[in-house]
Amino acid sequence: MSTLQVTRALFDEVMVPNYNPQQMVPVRGLGSRVWDQDNNEYIDFAGGIAVNALGHCHPAMVETLKQQADQLWHLSNTFTNEPALRLAKKLTDATFADKVFFCNSGAEANEAAFKLARKFAYDNFGADKNEIIAFYQGFHGRTLFTVSVGGQAKYREGFEPAPGAITHVAYNDLEALKAAISDKTCAVVMEPMQGEGGVIPADAEFARGVRELCDQHNALLVYDEVQTGVGRTGRLYQYMELGVTPDILSTAKALGGGFPIGAMLTTNKVAPSLGFGTHGSTYGGNPLACAVAETVLDIINQPEVLEGVATKRAVFEEELEKINNQYNIFTEVRGRGLLIGAELVPAWHGKAAQFLAAAREHGLLMLVAGPNVIRFAPSLIIPDEDIRAGMAKLGDAIAQVLTAEQSA
Numbered sequence: 001m002s003t004l005q006v007t008r009a010l011f012d013e014v015m016v017p018n019y020n021p022q023q024m025v026p027v028r029g030l031g032s033r034v035w036d037q038d039n040n041e042y043i044d045f046a047g048g049i050a051v052n053a054l055g056h057c058h059p060a061m062v063e064t065l066k067q068q069a070d071q072l073w074h075l076s077n078t079f080t081n082e083p084a085l086r087l088a089k090k091l092t093d094a095t096f097a098d099k100v101f102f103c104n105s106g107a108e109a110n111e112a113a114f115k116l117a118r119k120f121a122y123d124n125f126g127a128d129k130n131e132i133i134a135f136y137q138g139f140h141g142r143t144l145f146t147v148s149v150g151g152q153a154k155y156r157e158g159f160e161p162a163p164g165a166i167t168h169v170a171y172n173d174l175e176a177l178k179a180a181i182s183d184k185t186c187a188v189v190m191e192p193m194q195g196e197g198g199v200i201p202a203d204a205e206f207a208r209g210v211r212e213l214c215d216q217h218n219a220l221l222v223y224d225e226v227q228t229g230v231g232r233t234g235r236l237y238q239y240m241e242l243g244v245t246p247d248i249l250s251t252a253k254a255l256g257g258g259f260p261i262g263a264m265l266t267t268n269k270v271a272p273s274l275g276f277g278t279h280g281s282t283y284g285g286n287p288l289a290c291a292v293a294e295t296v297l298d299i300i301n302q303p304e305v306l307e308g309v310a311t312k313r314a315v316f317e318e319e320l321e322k323i324n325n326q327y328n329i330f331t332e333v334r335g336r337g338l339l340i341g342a343e344l345v346p347a348w349h350g351k352a353a354q355f356l357a358a359a360r361e362h363g364l365l366m367l368v369a370g371p372n373v374i375r376f377a378p379s380l381i382i383p384d385e386d387i388r389a390g391m392a393k394l395g396d397a398i399a400q401v402l403t404a405e406q407s408a
């Protein structure tokens with residue numbers, strides 16, 4: 001056995017400093033609970049940033065992974081494999097899409113989506129139709145193309161020159177899009193609800209208007225459902241709720257429930273532009289990932305699980321309202337399903353991270369979405385008693401922060 005002391009300090013010694021993880025090191029998870037090296041228990045409202053949609057170590061996922069581990073791990077795309085084809089069939093049966101491209105992450109799914117949008121325009125309308133319009137505060141990943149389409153300048157600063165022909169306009173502002181779109185636009189890229197940007201849902205009217213403008217200008221509509229997808233909002237994908245069908249959709253995060261996988265979905269009309277040899281990924285469609293994702297999809301895409309999302313949201317809202325009645329700390333609780341954003345009152349703007357730190361001390365894991373919003377993205381099957389227990393911890397954490405502020 002190694003005698004190496006695995007602590008947070010080792011992170012600083014051996015890891016590139018692009019992350020700043022918590023001091024405690026988690027070692028085990030089950031359902032909506034996580035334990036650290038000292039066996040401290042945490043309730044998990046963060047869900048690995050909207051990934052652990054079935055909680056930790058769901059028995060069906062564990063069983064699938066073990067079975068597939070004894071069967072076949074990897075081939076590369078010089079061969080296809082049964083789990084990948086079964087998963088692709090289920091994804092196409094369940095959505096607008098006819099065709100699937102598999103990859104390993106959300107950024108990669110978006111990279112494929114953006115490349116496909118450019119290539120489709122190139123093939124069908126010529127090289128001048130190459131402009132992409134996206135939205136301020138949008139988030140699409142951390143590759144150079146995805147930070148460039150993303151609407152937050154801080155993620156691309158210092159990495160320039162960035163890919164060109166990308167414009168940003170205000171989200172939920174149809175007039176701004178109308179002014180920017182033209183026949184040179186090849187795609188409009190949007191999250192149906194901005195996640196990292198502050199948990200901001202698209203207005204249904206705006207979403208319909210975007211679709212119409214795309215149609216008028218022969219531009220493809222790309223939905224980034226990396227965070228909203230796979231049941232998070234109470235529908236399998238959020239486009240279903242909005243009643244708007246995109247031409248391309250990216251999905252990742254919850255698709256593997258914790259096993260890395262991403263996918264780009266599209267139609268028979270658009271798919272041919274990614275012809276043989278145009279794009280690829282060594283691990284894309286990996287049998288282990290696809291087998292786990294098939295199990296995740298089978299479980300989540302059932303009425304009782306999807307309907308349960310609304311019921312659980314109601315418990316979150318009820319508990320958050322109780323907290324707010326006591327502390328008057330949130331201006332708004334928003335989002336859809338189990339992607340919930342609680343915006344702090346102006347006096348606490350810029351300080352969402354303080355509440356996260358206090359919650360962790362009380363045994364609760366949660367997220368921020370920017371500096372002003374506390375974000376919850378728990379398991380879609382989190383027991384109601386875990387929601388209530390977690391909210392009790394949040395109440396205690398808020399009391400602690402407010403008391404510390406008063407005595408400062």
Ligand SMILES: Cc1ncc(COP(=O)(O)O)c(C=O)c1O
Pocket residue numbers: 049105106107108110139140141142191195196224225226227228252253
């Ligand atoms: C909407 C959206 N798109 C893309 C990504 C990037 O996904 P990944 O980190 O798997 O590359 C994220 C990650 O937070 C996201 O929320």
